Amino acid sequence: MPDTAATNAQAPGVTLTESAAKRIAFLAAQEAHPGMMLRVSVSGGGCSGFQYGFSFDDSRHDDDRLFERAGAKVVIDETSLELLAGAEIDFVEDLIGASFQIRNPNAKSSCGCGNSFAV
DSSP: OOSOEESSTTSOOOEEOHHHHHHHHHHHHHTTOTTOEEEEEEEEETTTEEEEEEEEESOOOTTEEEEEETTEEEEEEHHHHHHHTTOEEEEEEETTEEEEEEEOTTOSEEOTTSSEEEO
């Protein structure tokens, strides 16, 4: 896997696009705290059953897996990673606005805004 790798070879993969990596690095630099990582999580809720969560964190938990591209770091807990296996994290800017988007092959359906999904 060029430039994107999981720290645990047994963990299912998540890919970061170049756009996502650039935005994560930019936002982490704005935090002015070394070691900031984007935490991606999945929780119950939203209009389709599960919803994505994004936050910045400077610590890793025992059940976290780390994914990197071009210096940008993303951590995902094992439970969330089961629902995100094979997903791609992107950052998209369009006329409506700018946001992180997840292309999740495990989602059977999703809501119109793309923030929640069903498996």
